[in-house]
Amino acid sequence: MKRSLKVEETVFRVLMILSTAFILLILGVIIYSVFEKGMRALSLEMLTHIPEGGYYYGKGGGILNAIVGSMVLAFGATILAFLIGLPVALYINVFLHGKPKLVNLIRFILDLIWGIPSIVYGAFGFTLMVLIGLQTSLLAGIITVTLFILPIMIRSMDEIFRTVPMGLMEASYSLGSNKSELAFKIFTRQSVSGIITAVLLSFGRAIGDAASVLFTAGYTDNLPNSLLEPVATLPLSIFFQLASPVPEVQARAYASALVLTVIILIVSLFSRGLGKRYHKTKINF
């Protein structure tokens, strides 16, 4: 190899290694600081009790209200977004196949909606609530978060469906399948691993967002027991605890952050595992 080529190769390799290392370093620092500060305040009581003396000043009790609230809210929103998103993604790829201009326009619009900051969704959700006479509640939170994760859900499933090979479409059409059979029997089965990833990605966004639930879901020290009452969430519990003047409460914010991080970590690992398992049933290329 020529000397100049060798130098070029080395320079780029070093640059790539450096940038990879930089990203890993940032990730490491974030996880370290969350764990380091969080572990000190974390206790079994925090995971199993609701706050004592209020979430803002209280040093006792735990964040069970936020853990359960976040789970319920994120599950509800994810299920709703899946039920709406799957047909949309299938419609784009099966029924609108052959109308590339329209499909591109829809994708462009979805990407635009994806880019809207979550606080805007929060504000929109609030307007919507006023309009239909709904108070801050679990239901309002679920609706707002559903709207927020819907473009993520649709576009990630859409990207998976785009990879379904043309030959498979031709094969199932040539057997006499109609479009809905192609969509629900072939496309969904071919894309199981991708659909799972899309769902869990959306779940991760739903459970981690603070701004969209700030005005819509509200906050409470109690466990959620009704769709029409406010519900606590982990991102907001971090937000409120960190803003507290009491140092012990501030420390508890890091414990909450740790819990949230671990939940998202478990969800990601779970999705990887499931994705791998179902990947084997796909056709081999």
Added chain:
Amino acid sequence: MEPAIKINNLDVFAGKTQILKNINCEIQKKMITVILGPSGCGKTTLLKCMNRLTDLYPELKVSGEILINEKNILDPGADIYKLRQSMGLLSQRPYPLPMTIYNNIAYALKLRGVTKRRELHKLVMDYLKQAALYDEVRNRLREPASRLSIGQQQRLCLARGLAVNPEIILADEPTSALDPISSRFIDEKFQELKKDYTIVVVTHVLRQARRIADNVIFMYLGEIIEQGPSTEFFENPKQEKTKLYLEGMFN
């Protein structure tokens, strides 16, 4: 005898490029018709016109007439789902459906209207036997079809194609991705199947055409250069281009 498929003045455009130019031909019943020609001559497009898979490609504009049982299938009102069911398709590489080996065939049978479990089971076994796949897969019917080898997958696709009870089998270079043994199986199977089915095979392999064809349609650059019975075509070609092709002057 009435031809199985009669094509009159078929033109296909992709944008401003004409892919097929004034195609006129007949596909005879219960015979193997080979569409022969170098790569990119429009063979596959012609085949895809016959079961209207061309619909999937919006850039293609198809005009003319394709008569099957005296009905023009290019008519916008034609029942394309029924039309496609009357034809089995074997593509260049096998595309098993993302389900088990058993369900690949059961899916096709259900589309044809078979619903009783016992009948379904019996027919699945029958078609697996027809494609000489039964002995190899009898103990792994519940495994995903993707775990089969490419040759086995192509035979599964053949079994699946036969399961919708077609009259015509369309095959687009069905052996180009297969090993020699699987290829020979498919070729021999076609000889057997032509007793009951009309078969159209697209290929660019001269040897394969010689081996299996009853009739040949020779295409070059979107036009039919010559067509006729296989013996006539190979031993006494009329057109200059055909002679050159048979001597291996193209490609």
